[in-house]
Amino acid sequence: MTVDQDFKRKLDSIAKQWAAGEVEDEWLFDDFRTSDVGKLNPEQALANMRLIFSILDRYDDESTVTELVETLICLARQSATTEPVEELLRSKSLLEQQFSEYGEYAKHKLSELFRYYRL
Secondary structure, three states: OOOOHHHHHHHHHHHHHHHHOOOOOOOHHHHHHHHHHOOOOHHHHHHHHHHHHHHHOOOOOHHHHHHHHHHHHHHHHHHOOOOOOHHHHHHHHHHHHHHOOOOHHHHHHHHHHHHHOOO
């Protein structure tokens, strides 16, 4: 499984802009999920999930992290499996700790990801 380099570049760019508050389009992440995640096959979706875990630890602001988790949820659905990637299992307690400081919406999104995998 290989990560789509275009997907990686776009996601990196969007996350950086979002975290820096340089985004005028509030639908930027949503548009990315619709256009880029929707075209992936299950194997590509799994590979790109692993990529997001390498990006997640670069950010600590609630909005960016929540958008990345929402992207993980979309990739999980696209992957067509309920077998969690190893990175999620390794990061679970760290994510729970990080999200404990966030608002209800963010906590709900993390919970949605865990529920998908029955964790």
